Amino acid sequence: xxxxxxxxxxxxxxxxxxxxxxxxxxxxxxxxxxxxxxxxxxxxxxxxxxxxxxxxxxxxxxxxxxxxxxxxxxxxxxxxxxxxxxxxxxxxxxxxxxxxxxxxxxxxxxxxxxxxxxxxxxxxxxxxxxxxxxxxxxxxxxxxxxxxxxxxxxxxxxxxxxxxxxxxx
Numbered sequence: 001x002x003x004x005x006x007x008x009x010x011x012x013x014x015x016x017x018x019x020x021x022x023x024x025x026x027x028x029x030x031x032x033x034x035x036x037x038x039x040x041x042x043x044x045x046x047x048x049x050x051x052x053x054x055x056x057x058x059x060x061x062x063x064x065x066x067x068x069x070x071x072x073x074x075x076x077x078x079x080x081x082x083x084x085x086x087x088x089x090x091x092x093x094x095x096x097x098x099x100x101x102x103x104x105x106x107x108x109x110x111x112x113x114x115x116x117x118x119x120x121x122x123x124x125x126x127x128x129x130x131x132x133x134x135x136x137x138x139x140x141x142x143x144x145x146x147x148x149x150x151x152x153x154x155x156x157x158x159x160x161x162x163x164x165x166x167x168x169x
Contacts, residue, residue: 005059009075010035015105017114022075029059034105034112036073038083039157040098041119042091047168049144050091050126053135054154060111061154063134065147067165068117068157079103079116087120091136092127095120101164106156117161141167 006026011019012033021033028035042050049067056062069090073082080098087095103116126136139147144167148158 011075032110037113037115038070039068039117039161040070040083041068041165043121044123048138048140049167051139052133055132055134064152064154066154068161083118089130090132093122104160106159115160141169
């Protein structure tokens with residue numbers, strides 16, 4: 001039986017990342033409530049970055065390109081566990097060597113989050129079995145800048161993660 005992602009429970013947090021409530025993902029999105037998220041940059045051993053286009057079925061910014069994999073942290077779920085789960089779900093890898101890169105808060109339009117950011121080096125193979133990713137490609141620094149300038153992109157991962165990455169020229 002497949003669970004509707006809108007029914008998933010999410011911790012709502014204050015500006016200090018302290019839990020102040022638990023709601024469904026659907027309610028969190030509808031009300032723009034501050035929640036927890038993880039962002040994981042996947043870089044190849046050659047230094048390129050794996051970017052992807054989000055499914056048009058996503059509840060936030062469908063079809064946008066993203067520099068990180070990840071998503072909403074479930075209620076009671078530790079950030080590190082959420083990062084490992086998201087990589088498994090979205091690209092089919094088991095990552096045990098995540099490097100923590102810090103985190104921060106981000107708010108825009110109808111969403112507000114507190115996130116932790118990670119990096120992992122992995123050359124694949126990748127599988128996109130859950131339908132959240134419709135395209136993916138490796139980019140160097142020049143190709144990344146072009147993508148950021150020309151495509152609809154996710155602003156949260158760029159704001160919180162991009163400065164922590166050293167993408168090869």
